[in-house]
Amino acid sequence: MKMIGIIASPRKEGNTAWIVNKILEGAKEQGAETESWYFSDLDINPCRGCWGCHKSDQGCVIKDDMQKLNEAMDRANAIIFGSPIYLTQMSAQAKTIIDRMFARFSPRYSPYFKEESTAEKKLILTFNQGNPDSGLFQPYIDYTRHMFxxxxxxxxxxxxxxxxxxGPAHEQKDLHTSLKAIGSSAVNDFN
Ligand SMILES: Cc1cc2nc3c(=O)[nH]c(=O)nc-3n(C[C@H](O)[C@H](O)[C@H](O)COP(=O)(O)O)c2cc1C
Structure with a gap:
């Protein structure tokens, strides 16, 4: 089983990276092949809204690292997508990646989307935030889950x-085991 982590934070050594990598660590211990993809290492540009992706079968007109990330997602059985909360929402880095996914997915409600079938992609979506109140952004988080x-x-x-x-996430001792458990149970569910 292959699991990739997408770290949609500008900070390569920040909380989002630590959280996503801890989940991957749990998966790796159960035999998964894992990879981490850092937005800060990638050249991924915002969608131009040109609809070029739906007017031809050449994919997105912007040729940048989104193609590499798409290929990594194609190869993966499961994806961990991590974003910090920035001003009550996902980061701009996360939204940039998601808007670029417009080129490749096909929600059935729109004839404009491609109908190509893709293998099931399991997703663990993870947010992290400064505020200690876990319910504070729940409506937004539920909405974002629905969007995915x-x-x-x-x-x-x-x-x-x-x-x-x-303080940083790694100082919360219980997270070391609870995040790894998320990764390992995702592998066990898959097997
Ligand atoms: C621009 C910006 C906006 C933020 N907005 C919020 C917010 O609305 N609510 C909150 O609880 N934390 C907020 N935070 C805190 C981050 O969510 C938190 O520090 C997160 O762990 C950062 O992730 P990183 O270490 O991967 O950068 C904000 C941080 C930044 C830099």
Missing amino acids: ELLEFTVQEVPVVTGMRN
């Missing part, structure tokens, strides 16, 4: 890590 479901991901779970204004 429209993009035809099978969203398995949505762990939200809180309280980073009091």
Whole structure:
């Protein structure tokens, strides 16, 4: 089984990276092949809204690292998508990646989307935030889960890590085991 992590934070050594990598660590211990993809290492540009991706079968007109990320997603059985909360929402880095997914997914409600079938993609969506109140952004998080479901991901779970204004995630000792357990049970569910 292959699991990739997408770290949609500008900070390569920040909380999002630590959280996504801890989930991957649990998966790796159960035999999964894992890879981490850092937005900060990639050249991924915003969607231009040109509809070029739906007017031809050449994919997105922007030729950048989104193609590499798409190929990695194609090879993966499961994806961990991590974003910090920025001003009550996902980061701009996360939204940039998601808008670029417009080129490749096919929610059934629109004839404009491609009908190509893709193998099921399991998704663990994870947010982290400074505020310690885990319910604070729940309506937004539920909404975002639904958005990923429209993009035809099978969203398995949505762990939200809180309280980073009091210190980095790795200082919360219970997270070391709970995040690894998410990764290992995703592998066990797959097998
Ligand atoms: C621009 C910006 C906006 C933020 N907005 C919020 C917010 O609305 N609510 C919150 O709880 N934390 C907010 N935070 C805190 C981050 O969510 C938190 O520090 C997160 O762990 C950062 O992830 P990173 O270490 O991967 O960068 C914000 C941080 C930044 C830099």
